[in-house]
Amino acid sequence: MAGRLLLRTCTVLQLRSNVVARPLHRTMATVRGIPTDDEQATGLERHALQGFKHGKDPYSILKPREHAGSKEDPHIVPCIGTKRLVGCLCEEDNTAVVWFWLHEGDAQRCPSCGSHYKLVHHELPH
Structure with missing residues (x-):
């Protein structure tokens, strides 16, 4: 009986010494609040949001x-x-x-109603 008690005590002490003290995992809500769209956006969405900050509309969304x-x-x-x-x-x-057909240069008129159209060169976003 004393042997069993000694064996249990040794194994419990050994298990406690193997446990590494780690900090608790915290979620974003407890540290800085909920992340904004700018913080968690990736890929094309991030490119579009950065363009909006600079006053551009890279994918003609607006x-x-x-x-x-x-x-x-x-x-x-x-x-x-x-x-x-x-x-x-x-x-x-x-x-x-x-x-x-609308050609580059000055504004051209619609042959039927007379409304004017102008061709503007547009760069592709990617």
């Missing part, structure tokens, strides 16, 4: 600015080449689309 369509304030058409095919709905309830 709604484009409204233009009058006049010669002084033409509709902006982004393009990666020198020309682009553009479709114009000349009237609000029109079912036919007027298609025409």
